[in-house]
Amino acid sequence: MATEPAPISFARGAPSLDIIDTEGLRAAADRAFTTDPAGTFAYGTSVGYKPLRAWIAERHGVSENQVLVTNGSMQADAFLFETLVSAGDTVVVERPSYDRTLLSLKGRQADLRALELEEDGVNVRAFADLLAGGTDVRLAHLIPNFQNPAGYSLSGDKRRALVALAREYDVTIFEDDPYVELRFSGESQPTMLSLSTSGEVVYASSFSKTVCPGIRVGYLVGDEDLIAKIAKLATGTYISPNMVAQSIVNEFVRGGSFETSIATVKTALAERAARLADGLRAQIPDARFVDPEGGYFLWVEFPEGTDGDALFDAAAARGLAIVKGSDFLLDGAKNSIRIAYSGVTPDEIDEGVTRLAQAYASL
Amino acid sequence: MATEPAPISFARGAPSLDIIDTEGLRAAADRAFTTDPAGTFAYGTSVGYKPLRAWIAERHGVSENQVLVTNGSMQADAFLFETLVSAGDTVVVERPSYDRTLLSLKGRQADLRALELEEDGVNVRAFADLLAGGTDVRLAHLIPNFQNPAGYSLSGDKRRALVALAREYDVTIFEDDPYVELRFSGESQPTMLSLSTSGEVVYASSFSKTVCPGIRVGYLVGDEDLIAKIAKLATGTYISPNMVAQSIVNEFVRGGSFETSIATVKTALAERAARLADGLRAQIPDARFVDPEGGYFLWVEFPEGTDGDALFDAAAARGLAIVKGSDFLLDGAKNSIRIAYSGVTPDEIDEGVTRLAQAYASL
Structure with missing residues (x-):
């Protein structure tokens, strides 16, 4: 050539x-710096910027104590894995699944079991068989919407079946849901978090796909005790996540730009x-x-x-x-x-x- | 009462x-969003926002490959400790020293040796004796300026002696220097980083005390190979640190507000x-x-x-x-x-x- x-x-x-939305971000930053300079510029605590935490809690219909806002959802994953997954623990993943999650779990020497991802989500029959066969599954990592890399989504029936299995076998489902807001056709399904009744599900999402990636704001929603444990780990890691970024996101989502x-x-x-x-x-x-x-x-x-x-x-x-x-x-x-x-x-x-x-x- | x-x-x-400087921050954000929206709002890489990395490298007279910009300097510490300190490794600390650092090192089950902090800095004689006695010291954590909690600073003579000992005994000095810019009387001393000749020193600082804490921007300066290793760990932890915050800091420090x-x-x-x-x-x-x-x-x-x-x-x-x-x-x-x-x-x-x-x- x-x-x-x-x-x-x-x-x-x-x-x-x-x-x-560059202009929306500029306006949100301006409002954040004007309306709450103390909360925006000072150290926060490891649970994140409180008004944003409250907004997330309301959106998911949970208490604020169930929410931890982090520096991007990968950091949330890292905290969660450090808290829940030890070397040798069995973790179910989808096949295929997000390469960074696989690398992170392999780095912790988890015993990974990959279950086939079908066009309506993970093979639930295979999951049930694994559990019925006596395998002690610590965590199941699932990306329910527009999965990375496959683009497939988990059906409503499978969501309900997975939550029931998690409850029956005392498995924690990690519902990793960064793309949930990006549906442009077809029908939305309820989160497994909303279907769960007794803390079987830890949910993660982020504002990378709805605000922008460079803002690095993600979050976890889960059982209060688990969130408190992870908050302690987060304090020891970075004292507080980025208050400036979280305050900007708070103004962005509350001001209509979202x-x-x-x-x-x-x-x-x-x-x-x-x-x-x-x-x-x-x-x-x-x-x-x-x-x-x-x-x-x-x-x-x-x-x-x-x-x-x-x-x-x-x-x-x-x-x-x-x-x-x-x-x-x-x-x-x-x-x-x-x-x-x-x-x-x-x-x-x-x-x-x-x-x-x-x-x-x-x- | x-x-x-x-x-x-x-x-x-x-x-x-x-x-x-709330107004300086507002102006810096506005410039950051205008002049480099792509670099500010997109994912970056784990080394940090490149123009800020370059500014830090120039300020310390090192190559850009020796700098990693992080979400606050506590996060930098956490990466460094994860990379260098294993359970049982001997780590020298000052007595007294920053409680969060002590907790973090204890959490890694380091064998901590506390050396008395004198009014002109750590007791170098005790450090020399420890090394001469055959103790294999992996890392020495020192806060050279306006130490937290004591407020004392390390004299020029002690800095030179410590760097010489580190070279002789193959110890890494972790020069933890968040307060360096805050001298209001007395004479500044060179950083141990600038006195070192063969990678004995890893240096950390942050913009928490000079811009604001909520912005959570810190950094490490060290040997290129070590920085590359930590950058890989950072990629696996959060893909990239906060680009929005780092881009704002970049404009703040380059625009005269600093x-x-x-x-x-x-x-x-x-x-x-x-x-x-x-x-x-x-x-x-x-x-x-x-x-x-x-x-x-x-x-x-x-x-x-x-x-x-x-x-x-x-x-x-x-x-x-x-x-x-x-x-x-x-x-x-x-x-x-x-x-x-x-x-x-x-x-x-x-x-x-x-x-x-x-x-x-x-x-």
Whole structure:
């Protein structure tokens, strides 16, 4: 080639700048600095900025003592795993699942059991069999909406069945739900947190997808005793999370920017997902996938025997970044990839699909 | 008493709101959101917001690869300890020292060796003897300026001697320096980082005392390999620290607010420290202390046999919060207290000293 093509990333699970409400953030910061400078600029405590904690509690219909606001939800995960998971503990994960969660759990030497993720969520039958077989499961990590990387969502029936199993076998479900607000078609399901009656579920979400990632505000909702224990760990780790950021988020969500921001993001994501799906159908008939109903990701399976590593290299040679499916699996299965459409414009999507088709044809 | 007196806190090591540059922060946020929305609102990487990292590197005369910007310096400590300190490792600390650091190291089951803190810094002779005696010291935690809780600073000669010992015996010095900018009298000394020649020193500081605590921005400076290792740990913990906060700090320090903010803080601290010292001399002749040359704290020793716990209770009964000296020690010595003058006005200081004098007289 005479000139290098401009790089396109189907790899990065992050919003493009055009769908971040910069002006809303500026106005929220201004209000935060004016209305509560003491709460915004001073040390807080490890539970987070109190008015935001109260807003989250109200949104989930729980008491404030059940909420801990953290520096992003990954930090919340890290605290939760440090509190609940010791070396050798059995932890159920989805197959595929978010690579950073898998790495974090492997780092703690958890005994990971990957259950197949189906188009309506994790294989509940396999979970029931595992439990009935006597395996002592400490924690089950589930991403119920627009799962990363697969894009699938957990059905209402499966949610209820999972909560019942967790109660019966004394398992903690970790409901990891950062994409919940990003549904652009289909029907919403209740959180497992709202279906649980006796503390079986710890819930995590974040404002990375609804406000912006750089603000690093996430949260945990769970049993009061567990949250108090994690708050103590958080105090020892950083005294208090970022009060400036949390106060800005508080003004953002309470001042009306939240709803408009979510609407903007959903409209853009719906358009991008449709453009991607149409492109794949037109240009790569071999590609199998489910049309996303929300979120950032589309999971593509190629015919068995397709070499995902070679596809990754062939795409990279054409200036297209993708993520190999094998990054999200504990074992093998190299014939899939994850495409993130959150950070690319519709025109980039068209061009990206063309490059992917060329890469696939070159194998 | 007919009415409760308004509570006064000599306990909280934090600035009062009147010495935080709220307007400078507002202007910095506005510039950050305008000039670099992509860098401010998107995910960053675990090394921190690059322009701020570059500013810190330049200020310390090191390469950018030697700097990691974190969510507050406590988080930096936690990463450093997780990387360097295993159960049973010998760690030298000062006596007294910052209670949270002691708790954190105890939590890692470090073998703590407390060396006496003298008015010109840690007892270097005792450190040399410990090393000469064959003790394998992994890390030495030292707060060189306006130490928390004692308020003392490490002399230039001792700094040079400590760096030489660290080199000779292959010890890492953790130079924990959050108060360095807050000198209002006496002569500044070079950092041990700047005196070291072969990576013996890891340096930490923060913007909590010069910008504001709620912004939670701290940093580590050290050997490139060590920083790279900690950056990997940080990625696994939270992907990226707070970009919004770090971008605001970057604009604050580059836009001139930093110098004026430090000048404001130092003027206020000098006035408060003098008021406190004068009050103690006038009202509690038994109190022994060194006049602070900077920082937040003044360490008061009462005659041997004074019951610090009873003094704490007697002060609390009069609406005055202090911190017991024993919180900063691994063992005994109950006849001292820490007074923080950073968060109280001069009038509150006068009233607080009066209450303390009454409490002491009541013992």
